[in-house]
Amino acid sequence: MTVPSGRRERKKAATRQKISDTALRLFLERGYDTVGIRDVAAEADVAVTTLFSHFASKEALVFERDEDFEQRLTQAVTGRAPHEPLIPALRREIRSLVRHCTADSAAPIWRMIDESPALRKYEESMRLRHAESLATAIAADPGLSPTTTASRTIARFVIDAHSLAREAADPDAALDEIFRMIEAAWEVTGPSGPA
Amino acid sequence: MTVPSGRRERKKAATRQKISDTALRLFLERGYDTVGIRDVAAEADVAVTTLFSHFASKEALVFERDEDFEQRLTQAVTGRAPHEPLIPALRREIRSLVRHCTADSAAPIWRMIDESPALRKYEESMRLRHAESLATAIAADPGLSPTTTASRTIARFVIDAHSLAREAADPDAALDEIFRMIEAAWEVTGPSGPA
DNA sequence: GACCGTAGCACTAACGGTTAGCTTTTTGAA
DNA sequence: TTCAAAAAGCTAACCGTTAGTGCTACGGTC
Numbered sequence: 001m002t003v004p005s006g007r008r009e010r011k012k013a014a015t016r017q018k019i020s021d022t023a024l025r026l027f028l029e030r031g032y033d034t035v036g037i038r039d040v041a042a043e044a045d046v047a048v049t050t051l052f053s054h055f056a057s058k059e060a061l062v063f064e065r066d067e068d069f070e071q072r073l074t075q076a077v078t079g080r081a082p083h084e085p086l087i088p089a090l091r092r093e094i095r096s097l098v099r100h101c102t103a104d105s106a107a108p109i110w111r112m113i114d115e116s117p118a119l120r121k122y123e124e125s126m127r128l129r130h131a132e133s134l135a136t137a138i139a140a141d142p143g144l145s146p147t148t149t150a151s152r153t154i155a156r157f158v159i160d161a162h163s164l165a166r167e168a169a170d171p172d173a174a175l176d177e178i179f180r181m182i183e184a185a186w187e188v189t190g191p192s193g194p195a
Numbered sequence: 196m197t198v199p200s201g202r203r204e205r206k207k208a209a210t211r212q213k214i215s216d217t218a219l220r221l222f223l224e225r226g227y228d229t230v231g232i233r234d235v236a237a238e239a240d241v242a243v244t245t246l247f248s249h250f251a252s253k254e255a256l257v258f259e260r261d262e263d264f265e266q267r268l269t270q271a272v273t274g275r276a277p278h279e280p281l282i283p284a285l286r287r288e289i290r291s292l293v294r295h296c297t298a299d300s301a302a303p304i305w306r307m308i309d310e311s312p313a314l315r316k317y318e319e320s321m322r323l324r325h326a327e328s329l330a331t332a333i334a335a336d337p338g339l340s341p342t343t344t345a346s347r348t349i350a351r352f353v354i355d356a357h358s359l360a361r362e363a364a365d366p367d368a369a370l371d372e373i374f375r376m377i378e379a380a381w382e383v384t385g386p387s388g389p390a
Numbered sequence: 391g392a393c394c395g396t397a398g399c400a401c402t403a404a405c406g407g408t409t410a411g412c413t414t415t416t417t418g419a420a
Numbered sequence: 421t422t423c424a425a426a427a428a429g430c431t432a433a434c435c436g437t438t439a440g441t442g443c444t445a446c447g448g449t450c
Contacts, residue, residue: 008417011416049410
């Protein structure tokens with residue numbers, strides 16, 4: 001009972017990591033579509049069912065680290081300095097996230113994602129989830145009093161900003177431009193403006 | 196060659212319609228997930244391969260009519276009265292589209308969509324396509340001179356407006372609120388404002 | 391009216407992601 | 421040592437989707 005301390009957790013994490021590493025390597029070597037789940041499982045030396053007990057789908061193998069994304073966004077809202085305005089805090093976080101995924105080391109992965117319809121679809125559905133988490137965080141902020149609609153709308157806009165900036169020729173410039181628009185949209189939601 | 200006039204077209208359209216009607220009926224009767232492609236094909240009295248020659252995927256059976264959506268949006272931009280500002284024209288069109296899919300007759304279909312992850316995913320990827328068409332239409336407007344980023348951003352925001360308003364408790368009120376935000380975002384994209 | 395190209399449809403068989411059902415091994419604790 | 425549960429395994433399937441192949445009906449042409 002209680003906490004399954006020690007070895008068990010480590011072994012499980014190791015198995016998960018091995019599967020993830022193997023999958024990403026094979027996908028990049030041979031292409032996402034040409035590598036099958038059975039290939040990944042064989043190369044990682046696990047059963048197919050084991051693979052699916054660690055990852056909900058083939059696409060999830062590629063987006064392994066996306067819980068980070070969601071957490072960092074909500075953290076940027078709930079954990080910002082007292083009296084710091086909402087939008088600049090979000091802008092800073094989004095900028096950091098965009099830089100992270102436009103870095104050279106991440107480029108091959110994102111090229112692979114952009115080329116696979118299945119992966120793009122999956123990313124889209126992730127964005128909806130992220131937007132809803134962010135909306136909840138914004139709505140719960142004690143310093144603000146946005147309507148439900150306003151918080152959900154701003155959350156969507158912010159997620160859009162990430163997606164659009166990531167694809168832009170000049171991500172930093174695009175981000176500035178988009179956040180100017182978001183700032184304007186945010187300001188009309190309350191006569192008192194951001195806290 | 197030329198146009199395969201007459202009977203052939205009618206027969207093809209009839210087959211397509213029969214498949215679509217049968218599918219929607221079965222989905223609503225028994226649930227999207229519990230009805231298989233083979234069930235639909237059998238009930239419509241066609242082969243599975245025939246079904247897939249008319250519809251690209253199972254989800255496409257549900258969203259049969261959504262070529263309209265894309266066309267109506269771009270039409271709202273390219274076909275609006277001379278000197279009519281962009282955002283109000285879009286707002287009018289989105290309002291009409293939202294009303295159409297919150298109507299009582301469409302309610303069961305949208306409930307089904309909201310309950311099926313596969314259908315939600317599909318809808319999400321459709322939204323991306325719609326946003327890109329709309330962005331292209333906005334960018335091509337002779338009366339405006341938005342940057343690429345601005346037109347893509349506004350397009351996303353408008354698509355978001357549809358999706359958010361559709362789910363809101365009071366769609367009309369939500370739409371007003373969101374479009375106030377979009378209007379503000381649009382105004383900061385050019386010092387001269389909309390044409 | 392006979393002829394031919396092609397569009398539409400059918401059928402079988404498979405592929406690839408995913409899951410259910412059940413057994414075996416490993417691990418932590420009594 | 422013993423036991424319960426977690427983790428991993430195997431088999432066999434389900435389901436959406438596609439390839440390959442052939443048949444039939446239609447439309448245009450001589």
